[in-house]
Amino acid sequence: MGNTPAISPFVIFLASMLTSNMVLVNFLGMCSFISVSKEFKTASGLGKAVALVMVFTTVFNWIIYHFVVVPLGLEYLRYLIFIIVIAATVQIIEMAMDRYLPDLHMKLGIFLPLITVNCAILGISLFMVIRNYGFLQSVLFGLGSGLGWWLAISALAAIREQMAGNELPRGLDGPAITFIITGIMALAFVGFSGIFVVM
Amino acid sequence: MIKKAEVKALFKRNLWDENQVLRQILGICSLLAVTNLLSNSLVMGVGLIFSVALSSFTISLLRNYIPHRVRMIIQTLIIAAWVILFDIVIKAMLPDISRALGPYVGLIITNCIIMGRAEAFAQSNPPVESFLDGVFAGLGYTAVLIVIAFIRELMGFGTILGFNVNFLGLQTWTIMVMPPAAFFLVGVMIWIVNNIASGKKAVGGGKNG
Numbered sequence: 001m002g003n004t005p006a007i008s009p010f011v012i013f014l015a016s017m018l019t020s021n022m023v024l025v026n027f028l029g030m031c032s033f034i035s036v037s038k039e040f041k042t043a044s045g046l047g048k049a050v051a052l053v054m055v056f057t058t059v060f061n062w063i064i065y066h067f068v069v070v071p072l073g074l075e076y077l078r079y080l081i082f083i084i085v086i087a088a089t090v091q092i093i094e095m096a097m098d099r100y101l102p103d104l105h106m107k108l109g110i111f112l113p114l115i116t117v118n119c120a121i122l123g124i125s126l127f128m129v130i131r132n133y134g135f136l137q138s139v140l141f142g143l144g145s146g147l148g149w150w151l152a153i154s155a156l157a158a159i160r161e162q163m164a165g166n167e168l169p170r171g172l173d174g175p176a177i178t179f180i181i182t183g184i185m186a187l188a189f190v191g192f193s194g195i196f197v198v199m
Numbered sequence: 200m201i202k203k204a205e206v207k208a209l210f211k212r213n214l215w216d217e218n219q220v221l222r223q224i225l226g227i228c229s230l231l232a233v234t235n236l237l238s239n240s241l242v243m244g245v246g247l248i249f250s251v252a253l254s255s256f257t258i259s260l261l262r263n264y265i266p267h268r269v270r271m272i273i274q275t276l277i278i279a280a281w282v283i284l285f286d287i288v289i290k291a292m293l294p295d296i297s298r299a300l301g302p303y304v305g306l307i308i309t310n311c312i313i314m315g316r317a318e319a320f321a322q323s324n325p326p327v328e329s330f331l332d333g334v335f336a337g338l339g340y341t342a343v344l345i346v347i348a349f350i351r352e353l354m355g356f357g358t359i360l361g362f363n364v365n366f367l368g369l370q371t372w373t374i375m376v377m378p379p380a381a382f383f384l385v386g387v388m389i390w391i392v393n394n395i396a397s398g399k400k401a402v403g404g405g406k407n408g
Contacts, residue, residue, distance in 0.1 A: 024378060025378050026232065027227070027228045027229075027231040027232045027381070028228055029228070030227035030228045030231065031224070031225060031226075031227060031228070031311045034224055034227065035224065076283065076287060077283065078305075079283055079286070079308055080280070080283065083275055083276070083279055083308065087272060087275075117275070117309050119228050119306050119309035119310070122306060122308065122309050123228075126301075126302035126305050127301075127302055130301060130302060169390075170393075170394060171391075171393030171397060172390045172393075175224045175389055176386050176389040176390040179383070179385045180383060180386040180387075182386075183379045183380070183381075183382030183383040184379070186379040186382055187379040190377060190378075190379065
C-alpha cells in the first residue's frame with residue numbers, strides 16, 4: 001500500500017467538502033449538476049443519493065483495489081474494474097433500500113440508476129488511488145465529497161428557484177445563466193482555500 | 200456507401216447545430232478541468248475524438264448482436280476498453296501531460312458525449328456513418344476546448360502553448376486559471392452562441408428555466 005500521505009482524515013473530510021469541492025473546484029458531476037438543479041427538492045434528493053453512493057463506492061473500491069487488483073498486477077484495468085464495482089454497488093444499494101427502507105427508496109430510487117454514469121463517483125475512486133489514501137482517509141474523503149456535492153447542488157437549485165420568473169437578456173436563460181451563477185458560487189468557495197493545507 | 204452531402208450534413212450538425220458542448224451541454228466536466236493550458240486541452244481533444252469515434256464504430260458494428268436490455272453496460276465496457284488503450288499510449292508517449300491530466304483521462308469513460316452518441320446515433324446507424332459522426336462530435340468538443348483554453352492560458356499565464364507572448368509585460372489574471380473563470384467563460388460562450396443561433400429565427404427573450 002506504500003506511502004499514504006500523512007494528512008489527518010478529518011482534514012481530508014473538511015477539505016474535500018469545502019476547499020476542493022467536487023463540483024466547484026474539480027468540476028466533477030457537471031452534467032447532472034446543471035440539468036437537475038431546477039427544483040430544490042429534486043436537487044437535494046439527487047445530492048443525498050450521490051453522497052450515499054460515494055461513501056459505499058469508496059469503501060468497496062478501496063478494498064477491491066488494494067486486496068485484489070494490486071496483488072494481481074491488474075492496475076491497467078482499474079477503470080474497467082471501478083465501473084463494474086460502481087454499477088454493482090448502485091444495484092445492491094437499490095435492492096437493499098427497496099427491502100429495508102421503502103420510504104427512502106420511493107424518494108431516492110429514481111436517481112440511483114442515473115448515478116452509475118455520474119463522473120463524480122468514478123472521479124472519487126480515481127483521486128483516491130492517485131493520491132494513495134489509506135482506508136479511513138478514503139472513507140472520509142468519499143463522505144466529505146458527497147456532502148460537498150449535496151451542498152453545492154442544493155445551493156444552486158435554491159438560487160435558481162428564487163430567480164425562476166426573472167426576465168433575462170436574450171439567450172442568457174437556461175444553461176448560460178446557470179454557468180454564471182456556478183462561477184460566482186465557485187468564487188465564493190475560493191475564499192475557503194485559506195483555511196486548510198491545500199492537498 | 201456514404202454520400203458527400205451526407206458527410207457535409209453530419210459535419211455541420213455536429214459542429215454547430217447540435218454542438219455537444221454549447222447546445223447539448225454535455226461533456227462539461229473535462230472541458231472545464233483541462234482548459235487552463237492549451238497543450239493539455241489538445242491532448243484531451245485528441246483523446247476524446249479517438250475514444251468517441253472508435254466506440255461509435257464498435258458499437259455500431261455490434262448493434263445487431265447486443266441484447267437491448269443490457270446495452271448500457273456493454274456500451275460502457277466498450278468505451279472503457281478504448282479509453283484504457285488511449286491512457287496507456289499517453290502514459291508512455293507524454294508522461295508529463297498524462298500526470299497533469301490526472302484522473303480526467305479515465306473520466307472520458309463517463310463523458311456524456313460518448314454515451315450520447317452511442318445512444319442517439321451509433322446503435323441505429325451503419326459503422327462508417329457512426330465513425331464519422333463520432334469524429335465530428337469530437338471535433339465540435341475540441342473546437343470549444345481550444346477557444347476556452349486559448350483565452351484562459353493567454354490571460355492567465357500570458358503564454359500560448361508555453362511560449363511567452365506577453366511582450367508588454369502586462370499583469371496576468373490569476374483568476375483565469377482558477378475554476379470560477381472556466382464557469383464564466385462557458386456561460387458567456389453559450390450565451391453568445393444562443394444569440395447567434397436564435398438571431399436567425401428571431402426568437403424573443405425567454406424566461407429562465
